[in-house]
Each structure stands twice: as structure tokens, then as C-alpha cells.
Amino acid sequence: MKQYLKHDEWKVIEDKFHPEFNEITESIFSLGNGRMGQRANFEETYTGKTLQGNYVAGVYYPDKTRVGWWKNGYPEYFAKVLNAANWIGIDIEIEGVKVDLHQATMHDFYRELNMKEGFLHRKCDISLANGKRLKIESLRFNSMADDESGAISYSITPINFSGPIQIKAFIDGDIQNKDSNYNEKFWDQVKVNASENQSFVWSKTKKTHFEVITGQEVQIYQVGQKVDHLAEFETKEKYSALTYNVKVLENETTTVLKYAVNLSSENYSTSEFEIKLSQYLSKITSKGFDQMLQEQALAWAKKWDSNDIVIEGDVAAQQGIRFNIFQLNQTYTGKDDRLNIGPKGFTGEKYGGSTYWDTEAYCIPFYLSTAPSQVAKNLLIYRWKQLDKAIENAQKLGFDQGAALYPMVTMNGEECHNEWEITFEEIHRNGAIAYAIKDYVQYTDDKQHLLDYGWDVLIAIARFWKQRVNWSENLQKYVMLGVTGPNEYENNVNNNWYTNYLAVWCLKYVQEVYQEISELYPKEANLKFEKGQFSVTELAEFEHIVQHMYFPRDEKRGVYLQQDGFLDKIIASVDHIPAHQRPINQHWSWDRILRSCYIKQADVLQGMYFFESDFTLEEIERNYNFYEPLTVHESSLSPCVHSILAAKLGKEDKSYEFYTRAARLDLDDYNNDTEDGCHITSMAGTWMSIIKGFSGQSVQNNLLHLAPFLPKQWKSYRFKINFRQDHLEIEVNREGVKVQNLANHDTEIVIHDKKYQIVANSTINL
């Protein structure tokens, strides 16, 4: 846990340089606009600790699998979002000495991530080895309005000298992924070029042949005036630069404006790359930096209007939740159904920037509530488009007849992961993907989605479950052998309750959806059924499994068992683990963790969170009381589910405690791993803790339900919700709950199980 960043409601501030934490800061201060993003590297050369990182969404490379012992069925490759050309580079050299904050004497330093307006701002006052003292100020952003571009305003003010300086603005495409398995370089050069005030690097990924052209246009201003300096051009392998030899005067500011554009062959024909690049650069330079920055602030103001959660009385919490919302919006904007949400977003390389079940289980609720429905829908379409690959994936594992197993980790639909106990056995992901469809349709009432996309995915997943269970002669029930649940501290178990429950739910839901689309769209649905070689006898088979599935249960305690044999373990609460052995994943050997009763993240409780209405409060409480004390929460995805259930059970302090565990995970580097990147997908969990936990948001019978409480540490909290046509603002304060209907129509809402009418544009106070 580190606390070197200042608490502030709208900014993240480092007001003294912490080179020892620089890689952490680089992660936290990352910028992105859904289309491209980058770590908060310095523009200048920096020879201290740094992890360079620039990413272009959807551009990946299949890195050859590295494994100790090969198991049949492992994928050959792990597709990774690439570290791409660095477009922020501005090197300054003064009388032969390069500016390098690692070498310079630092008189003053300040950097802030301005979350309200979406930019990164840095100021510093330094002396170089040759005694030259200067101030540097930089402000940069990845444009939300023009999301293939970014801009930097970089200013130098000499303090104790006048004279010539060299400014080199460059694009560097000679990049290596830090986590490359075999130290391969993933990019080949196609072309580099530099001409008057513009230069570019055009690269192509090996194997996948994605092409990206990254270009810059540079302007120099002195005393507020644009200066027509001629640049020296420089190109070398995967590198292009424009160098300006400028005379600077003591106490007068010279500003470099650098406009950059990243175009990908996913969106442009490469034959037009150069012309499109040039046009794009013209477009943004003619807007100019200031207008771009204004548009950026506007775009973010719009985001915040629908996304913000305002907390009064707790600046740290306010900063925490805004940071999470900010990063989620930087990572995914929902414009492109080929994109998804990597666990680290654009903030690092770890986990390959690939798609996990985190998207469906944690992120979709966030986007559903805070963005137009198309955003969440595009995440569903992403999976629908990868259905063929999921069917292929299942075939590789011996399944047939259209059964689909979505990959554990993927980029283009192919499995990337290679740990047998996860790759092959953590199949509950299939259920989460089905669940997200239900979640979406329930929230949006977009039934057409079931016909257009949902059915295809659901029937393929149902077919998988049907083949994956087997009839146990012994139990006279269906069982599911050899799985790993969400709690990855158990591997290869039989009858993981959560997975069995999800499977049965899928098999029921597909029947429901069959009825629904058959009734609503009889003709189109029939065409679909025929095309998918679906016959209704399949439904009967599904129903047989639904009726005869085995669920491990302890009657005495009245709890479901995480898996067969769970009670043969020594059951002892987490406080029995000596403090110096926590987290156990850093102190215990893997087998010891597996044998123990300790749970990494919600498993039975994850199921109860998903299917809350299937269980009585007493049932949920018994299971919560049994499992929570055994849970070490060593996944950042764990606390939110517990926070929500605790809220449901009236355990408000507990609910708040769980919320705080994850809310500032990255800002305080709680797990000592933020240097690898931020925990983007768990940020959605933090949002859920407040919205689904504290405010008790859910959808039941087509009505929005709330059951809010106010954590005693706060004065109030306030947020907006989009629900179907409704647009509401909810405030929970010490007086009670205030719900404002922002729409021009009346609406109904259920609060603490009581239904209220709210007239258009009016407020109710409870």
C-alpha cells in the first residue's frame, strides 16, 4: 500500500517526483479513448524505471505459447495486444546535454491526471548537468472527439540561460513487448517518412499482418507566435523524427505542439494510409490544440453527466470511484463491436489485453447503466461474432453438434490460455456469456436481440452443457466432472455448485428464449431454428438435465457445497491463517492452497449474486455466513460480490468494508502490482458495490428496484441511471432518498419493495 498521491475530488496528483514509483504512476496516469491509449511515460528520454506502453485497440499478435509441459489441446499461440509505436516522443537537447528527468536535478515537480477533462498535465523545474535550468510543462490527451488522434502541448522556459536548443519530435516504432514469450519483436517496418513538419512510421505486425500508420505534425510557438522553423528530417528503421534547432530566451516560453494520429488497417485501406493520415492531421491541426482540448473537456463532461457518482464527505472515496469510472470510459467506448475490455485496458501489457469473462460478469452492468444500450450490446455482438470460433474450440476438445465453448482468454475468438485446469476446465465462462444476454435483455427489454444474436449463442452454449454433463449411474443424477469454478483455488473438482447451477440455468433460459422468440417472431425464429439444425426434442433433453442435475449440498448447515468433498477439508475461518502468511498465494505452495478450504473469490456466492431471486434471504445469509469467513479475496473481483450480498443482508458495515478493499486498489497500489497496469475490469466491480450494493439497484418484472442505504462514513452520494426510456437521478443522504425523474414522461420505481410513481421532471423524497 502506497499513499504518495494526493487526494482530490477530480484529479490524481503527484506533487513531488517519486522515481521509485514511476512505473506505478505511469499505470495510474494512463490515457485512453477506447481506440488507442498509452501509459503515462514522459515525452522526453527517461533512463530511470519506466515501462513504455502505447496500444492500438484490436491490433494483436499471436505470441508462441510458452509452457513447461504440453497438454493435448493447448493453443499454439497467445494473442496479445501489442505495444505499438511510441508517438509522444519529444527529446530536448541543450548544448549537448539531453533532458532526462532521471539525470537532471529536480527543483520542482507536479503532475496531475485531470479526470474531469481527460488530460495529463505535468510541470517541472530542473537543472541539467551543464547547469542550464529550465521549466517544462506538458499537457496531453488522447482525443475522445477524434479518437484516432492525440495532442501534446510541450513548453520549455529557460530560467538561467538563452541560446540554441534542439527539439526532436519523434515516432518510434522499434518496440518490443515486455512480456514477449521468446523476446521476439512483433512489428516489421512497412515505410517511414519525414517531410516538412510531418513524419510517420508505418508498421505491420508479423503473422497477423495488421498495419498501423502513426504520424505526427509539429508546430513551434515562441512568445505565443507560431514560428516557421524548418525541421531537419530523420528516418531510420521503424523511426522518424523532426528536429528543430531553436533559439530560446531566458524566461520566454517555447512551445511544441505535437499532433499525432494512429490509423489501423482494421479501419482503413492501407492503400489510402498516407492520404488519410495527412487528411486526419490536417483536420486536427486546423482545429488546433486549444479547440481539441475544449472538445475533450466537452466529451468528458458528457460522460460525467451520465457516469458520475458524487460522494460527499469522503474525498478519498470520491477520487477512488471517479478514477474507476474514468478508466472504464478510457478503455471502452462501445463504438466498435470488434473490441472488448482487457483486464489492464491501455495501462499495461499483462494478460495480453485479451477478453476474459470479466466483461460479462462485471463490466456489462456498468455500461448498461451508464451508457446508451448499444455500448453493452456491442460487447454481446463481439461474442456472437466469435461463435464459430467457440464451436471450433469445443470441437478441439471433443464436442460436436454445434456445441460452443467460449475461450477463457481470447482476442479473435480463439483460445489463448494454456493452463489445463483453467483453459479446459474453467468452463463457467460459458454461463457468464449466456447470463450477460439475459442481463442485457432484462435491462433494455431489447427482445429483438434474442432473435438476432442471443438465440445463436444460447443454443450453442446449451448444447455444450448437455454434452459436458454425464449421467452418473451411481447417483442417478447428472454430474459435471473435472471443472474449475470462479474460485481458482480449487482445480479439477467434481460438481462445482456454481457451474452446475449456471449450466442448469442456461438450459432453462434457452427454453424460455425459445418460447419468447417463437411467439414474438414466429417466422424469423423458425428460419433460425432450421438454419441451426435445431429440433425441439433438444429442449426435452435439456429439461431432463434440468430436472435431474446433482447439486452438492450440506443439509445440516443448509448450505450448498462449493463442490463434491468440500466438507472433507478442515474448515477454519481465514483468521486462522497467520498474518505473515497472507496473501496465501504468495506464501503457500499451490497444493496447500488447493487442499485448504480458502476461497480466492466468490463462488457459491457469485451464483447467489447472479440468481438472487432464486433464493430466500435466509438461504443467502446461511451461505454468506458459511463462505465469507473462508474467503481470502485474493482476486480483485471478489469484494464487490460480497459487498452487494452484504448490503442485501443488511450488513451495511461489511458492505462498506468490502467496497473500500477494491475502490482504491490501484490508486494506493494495494496489491503491489499496479506497475503492471491498472485493474480495469475490477473497477466495474467497485461501481457495482455502490450501485448494486449500497443503492440496491436491480431489475425485477420490468421495474427498476432500489434499496439504498448510506454508509455512515459519507454525507451523501448521488448518481444517474439510464433504464430503458427512463433517466433518473438518485441521491441518498442523511435525510433519506431523493429520486428525480429527469425524463419528460412519468415513471414507476420500486424502492425498498414499495412502488412509487414519479411524474415527469419531478422529484420524490423518501
Next chain:
Amino acid sequence: MKQYLKHDEWKVIEDKFHPEFNEITESIFSLGNGRMGQRANFEETYTGKTLQGNYVAGVYYPDKTRVGWWKNGYPEYFAKVLNAANWIGIDIEIEGVKVDLHQATMHDFYRELNMKEGFLHRKCDISLANGKRLKIESLRFNSMADDESGAISYSITPINFSGPIQIKAFIDGDIQNKDSNYNEKFWDQVKVNASENQSFVWSKTKKTHFEVITGQEVQIYQVGQKVDHLAEFETKEKYSALTYNVKVLENETTTVLKYAVNLSSENYSTSEFEIKLSQYLSKITSKGFDQMLQEQALAWAKKWDSNDIVIEGDVAAQQGIRFNIFQLNQTYTGKDDRLNIGPKGFTGEKYGGSTYWDTEAYCIPFYLSTAPSQVAKNLLIYRWKQLDKAIENAQKLGFDQGAALYPMVTMNGEECHNEWEITFEEIHRNGAIAYAIKDYVQYTDDKQHLLDYGWDVLIAIARFWKQRVNWSENLQKYVMLGVTGPNEYENNVNNNWYTNYLAVWCLKYVQEVYQEISELYPKEANLKFEKGQFSVTELAEFEHIVQHMYFPRDEKRGVYLQQDGFLDKIIASVDHIPAHQRPINQHWSWDRILRSCYIKQADVLQGMYFFESDFTLEEIERNYNFYEPLTVHESSLSPCVHSILAAKLGKEDKSYEFYTRAARLDLDDYNNDTEDGCHITSMAGTWMSIIKGFSGQSVQNNLLHLAPFLPKQWKSYRFKINFRQDHLEIEVNREGVKVQNLANHDTEIVIHDKKYQIVANSTINL
């Protein structure tokens, strides 16, 4: 399956060159003397398919672990027996053209592995690209009498030319392990030298700092006369050579005698390396090649006298069993208690040449019966010397109070393996190590061993089991969670019957041994107990576990269950697997294998084989009939156990069928993997099939028992047994069984449950 080698009772013969199988032949024709060994590479340059391999026993390198996903507790290194300096090299160059069997035109080719006398013999008749035709004959061996040396007689006879040729005899230490994880080279040069007729390469392993000096002395003979040619000396990095420019005459033979010595810092002070090398070379050159070869034949005659199994009426079977016995004797001679038996011996790099539980479960019975008891005893002492490391290993996994977990794979006692489900969970190896002590003492009656070595190991293993089980409140029994049994097609299961049974047996046996040594050696035993902080209350704790251990069992079928939940699988015999999907480990994904009921190698049956007398014949039969049809025998260690049990159950045809599956495994390259090396440890299993299976050998109540049958495919078989002071020859033929007492004292033996007296030096016929 390949059948390019000729069947012969005493030789393995390749009478036509098969370059496509060259790497297989290199494995099969490997030579070794327990101290050093090598693959059957050609002496000359060979640019075709080849895997160079020279090995020095006990010299290893810790290769950095390669793994996809790190699990806590994994070892940092995998210690591997190194590919060491190549000492066989003899390059021939004739008018600028090098002899290379891959490039030459082959008129005739013959090579044989002479198992009776222990040498490799090759003849060929070739033409070079320049039209020169010559015959080459080479004969080489690794000396059993002087086991740090080898010798080669290499002859050239020009067929169609006279003139100068160049003979370069070299030592090449610039070697890389093919299976190096990171393509590292493991050797550094210490010194190279070449002087008149002698040269050496002195190398040192990185990290482990083993030093090996490999030297040669070369003599040239023409027309039977030694020629005093002066060599040209050549040294370069890790390489030294002696080059002779010789004039050869058409149809006259020039012979190179190359004497080589390999000394290791394990056995010599490196300060004396050069002088010892020189002395050793003097010793063997003064003996001369012919005498060395005679001594080699003599040494092997002695081996064969005690080891041979003579089969009449089946040449293929005869060759098969002799090949197995030959390789076992080449791999391990039992002189050095720091050495053990790698799964590939000196025939390849795979599995790192490390020690597995194969030694205790399969190899020790072979050496017990065929060699002086010190040989098997040294294998036990090897583990005893590594006890501290086994205790350390257990500590790393969270055990304490002197509990030991022997590694799954090891060189110096440290764990090398890195698959969690094996490294951490295949703990039955601990039981096999305890079992081998019992096996040894039962066979030899060497009770002193229990005091000197056995107790230390047994109490440490017992302490491990005590801590590894846990009390299940649920079952009111002790259970053992998260293990992998010998059947590695199940991972991380609960209550593997075999492991539970072994554990309980260990806990009983340690009590028995406590009684035994307390009575026999009260004073010494007490000292030992004190030193090991042993208290008798531990025995009571052990006994409590013995009394309350849980064993999974199916009452209906009357069989023990391989593990919890086994009957929830779909139980269908192996014939239900389509032929094109066999072996399943090449066709099914790993999870599918795990979920299936199919068994890689004996598991419950392995236990019944170990503890045969604990079960009634009916019990064994029920379990055999249940499990054997589910067993795919995809480990070469599987068939022997089934062969022995089938014999016990009177299923003679089945017993023979299992025997044949493994008997010619390498000779016929049954599994398409002999090119990696021979399956040395399974060879002991083949021997067991005949001795423990067909002849029914066992020791009960201090008496040797036999229950022989004659496979109907054979006329007879005959072998000798050392049992304590007894020395017997047993022949089983169509008339019956003949037992000859070769010792000078009377003895007793039980045959088919009937006790017979056999007077000294006499024979009984039954």
C-alpha cells in the same frame, strides 16, 4: 512399430543402413558401463539425422525452469544429466573429401550390438564423391573393467586407391543439450591440450562446477604394425585433436586405436586431473585394445551368468529380454551410492537423466535378484543421503517436524519437476521409497539396514503422511485430499486408494520397524530415536490414522475405488474408444482424458501387486476384472504389473500378452519415441513379468516362493536367482519345473505353495 532390426539371440543387428531410423538405432545401440555412456553415434562426421549424446554419470546442470504459469513452490531449476564431451570422434579425409555416411554411396553396411560381450561393431563399404572407395570397420566399447574408459578400433581399407589420407582423432567438448530450456550451453572450458599422441578437453559445468577431463591416446597400425606417426596437434575452444597424415595402400588396412578416459571431479581432485588422466591412459594402452576387449567379454560373461534368462523357442522374445537385461546393466552397476537410474539411462537426454520412483518400484527387484545385495542397497542409500533435502522439500510445501517428501524427479535430492499436479501431488513416490526398504530387507534379511538407514527414512516419511492426511469431520475418518496417483490420467483427486493404502502401510511398517530395531539393537536404536527427536507417542498417532483411514470402495462390485467419485464417471471398457483415437494421450484433450474412466497405468492394481498378500485371490480378481478393461496402458510401466497379476490369477495368456507389450518396446520402436532414448526403467518391468509373473517369484516368511507356468509360445525358460545365501537355477519347460541348487548348502523353496528341500548342488524336478 518398426522391424528393421534382425532377430538374434545375442545380438541386435542392422544389416542394411536405415538413415531414416538412425536416431532410433543410436538409442538402441547405446553403450554404457554405469559410469559413462553414449549413444551409438558414428565416429566420423555424420550430417544426416543424428542426436549426439555422451554422458558422465552424476554430472548434471540445473537448467532454469521453463513454465507457462508459475505456481508457488515450483523449483527454480531442473537438474539434467549433461550431454558431455564427445570422445569417439575420428574424422577421415581423403583428398579433400570428408568421410560422411550421409553423403557417401553405401555399398554395404552392417552394425551390431553384441550384448554377450558388450561392444558395438560396424562395417561398411562406401564410395566418396571423389570416387574413392573404402571399407570401414569399427569396434568400440565402454569398458566394464576400467569403467572410466572406452576404446575404439577403427580400420580403413582402400578398395580402389592408394595415397595419403588424413585421420583426425578428436575430443569435442563444445556440446549443447538438445533439451536445454533456454538454449544455454552448460559447459565452460577449463583447459585443452594436445601433445604427442594424447590430447584432452577439460571442462567445467556452469553453476554446479563439476569438472570433467576427457582425454584420448591414439595409435596407428598398418599391416598389423604400430606406426610411429607424428600427429599434428590442434586445439581450439573446448576441442582438441590429433591429426595423422597417413599413406594408405589399396586393400591394406590401416587401424586407428583410440583409447579414451573420462575423469570427473566427483572422483578425483582436479589438481591431479592431468596426471591421473595420463596414468589412466597409460594403464589401458599398456593393456592394449585386445586385452581390454577380452576383459570386457569376461565382465559381461560374469553379468550374464547371474542375469541371463534363457528362452527356448522364441528368438524375438530371447533377444528382447536380453536387450533389456543388457541395458539395465549398462546403466547401473551399483558401485556408487551417489548414482541412480535415469529413465533413459545413457541413451538420451529426455527426462534429464534424473531419478524417479521407477527405481524403487521397478528396478530394485531386478538388482536384488540378479546382483549382490550391495547393488540394491546403494540405491536405498542414495535416498538416505538425500533425506535432508527431502525434509527441506517438505518444509517448502508447509510441512514440519522432520516430515520428508522425496522429490518426484531429482538429481541431488532437490525437486526438479514443475507440474503442480505431479510435483506437489504425486506423493505416492514417498510410499514407494518406503516400500523398497521393506522389499530389500525382506529379500536380503539385512536387518542392520533398518537401523543404519531404513529407520531414518521411514520415520520421516511416516511424519509426512501424518501431516498430509486430515481428519474429515464429515466422514469421521482421515482423508487425503488433492493427490495424483500412479494413474496420471487423474489429477488432484481426493482419496486415491493406492496412496491412502500406501500411507497406511507406511504408518504400520514404521511401527513394525520400531519394534524390530528396538529389540535387535536396543542401544543403537535408542540413540537414533533420541537424535531424531522421536517419541513413542508418535506411534500412537500413526496407529490412530491406521485405524481410521478412509478407503473409497464400491460394496456392490466389491472393488476399491481408485478415488472419490470414480463411479460418477461413465464406466465403459477401453474397446469403446475408436481405434483411430488411440493412444488417447495423442488424440484427446487433457480434460477429456481426466474426465474419462481410462487409466494410464496400474493404480489400485499397483497396490494389489505391492501388497498381494493383504488380499484374497477373489478380491484381486474382482479388482483386476474391473480395472484392467479400463486401462489403456499408455505408460510403459503399466503392462508388467498386469502381467504379474494375470499370472497370479491363472490368466496365463493375458499374462503373456502383457509381457509382449513391453518386452520389445524399444527394439521395435513400439511407441515411436525410441529416438529420444530407450525406456530403461520399464525394462526392469519386463524382467519382472517373467520372474515375478511367469515364474511367480516372491518372498514369504523368509522363504523363496515360485509358482511357475510356461507360456505356450515358448519351449522353456531358465534363469538364476540370488536369494540371501542361496543360488538357484530354475528351468521351466514342457515337462515341468527343474530347480537346481547351485550352492554348497541345502535349501528350502516353496513351489506352488508346497515346500521342497533341495540338497546342496542338486536338482529337483517337478
